[in-house]
Amino acid sequence: QQPVQSPQAVILREGEDAVINCSSSKALYSVHWYRQKHGEAPVFLMILLKGGEQKGHEKISASFNEKKQQSSLYLTASQLSYSGTYFCGTPAAGNQFYFGTGTSLTVIP
Amino acid sequence: GAGVSQSPRYKVAKRGQDVALRCDPISGHVSLFWYQQALGQGPEFLTYFQNEAQLDKSGLPSDRFFAERPEGSVSTLKIQRTQQEDSAVYLCASSLGSGGNEQFFGPGTRLTVL
Numbered sequence: 001q002q003p004v005q006s007p008q009a010v011i012l013r014e015g016e017d018a019v020i021n022c023s024s025s026k027a028l029y030s031v032h033w034y035r036q037k038h039g040e041a042p043v044f045l046m047i048l049l050k051g052g053e054q055k056g057h058e059k060i061s062a063s064f065n066e067k068k069q070q071s072s073l074y075l076t077a078s079q080l081s082y083s084g085t086y087f088c089g090t091p092a093a094g095n096q097f098y099f100g101t102g103t104s105l106t107v108i109p
Numbered sequence: 110g111a112g113v114s115q116s117p118r119y120k121v122a123k124r125g126q127d128v129a130l131r132c133d134p135i136s137g138h139v140s141l142f143w144y145q146q147a148l149g150q151g152p153e154f155l156t157y158f159q160n161e162a163q164l165d166k167s168g169l170p171s172d173r174f175f176a177e178r179p180e181g182s183v184s185t186l187k188i189q190r191t192q193q194e195d196s197a198v199y200l201c202a203s204s205l206g207s208g209g210n211e212q213f214f215g216p217g218t219r220l221t222v223l
Contacts, residue, residue: 002151030209041200041214042152087151091209095165097142099151 001026003088003100011106012078020073020103022088031064031071032089034099035082042087045073078107111135113215115201121221122191130186130218134203142212143176143186144200152200158184159207191222 003024012018022031030049034042048064048071061074075082088100114133122128134141139160144152145168154168160181169176173192178184188195198219202212 032211034212041216042202042212044211044213047209047211094167095157095159096154096167097157097212098154099144102151 001092001096002098003090005086005088005100005103007103008101009104009106011108012082014080014107014109015077016107018075018078018105020075020086020088020105022071022073022100024069024090026069026092028064028066028069028071028090030091031062033060033062033071033073034087034089035084036087037084045086075105078105080107080109083107113201113203113213115199115215115218117218118216119219119221121223123223124192125190127187127189128191128220130188130199130220132184132186132201132203132215134182134184134201135205135213136182138203138205138213140204140207140210140212141178141184142202142204143184144202145170146198146200146217148197155186155199188220191220193222196220196222 003022006021032047033045036042050066064071083106086103092098116131141158143155145155146152156176157165158178161178173189175187198217200217201215204210204212
């Protein structure tokens, strides 16, 4: 049930771009993205809803392909503050919520 | 404008002891989740409350785990007869509406069972 993310880890230089992918074996009705810095709690980035509606708080974009049961997070012109572990997540049957396997992103000067 | 708070932040227990972890969600938030996060892993769903009703407890790993939210605000996660495999960070998150909305996380309680 847990979504699978790729890559597992990526190292970028400041200003470079990255794409993080999230794939599920189950139908996705919405996808959440969170970032967690070491020793801290996850922080919400955005929600993508079925039908294409997107909600977010930061200048980070994402796509959601319901047919392929995939979502991708796009980080452009990365900053040092983007470092952390990124998790996708999705509501599941009942009232469960499953986080993905995580992608560790490190931005270096 | 307080966020989600959890206490204690750190808890060391001897194997076999009972522990109680507290979560104070954002006022007015209907939904409350508990997650368990092992080192280097993502948060794993434990249980979900909508107001005072525990609508899903399918993620609780054993009957030693028990959660309650009696008045629809503060929640307590209790672990009886702790085992070493219970060592993890326990995260609480609340959201304004249903479980499909943005979740606000507390800082977590790091439980170490010796």
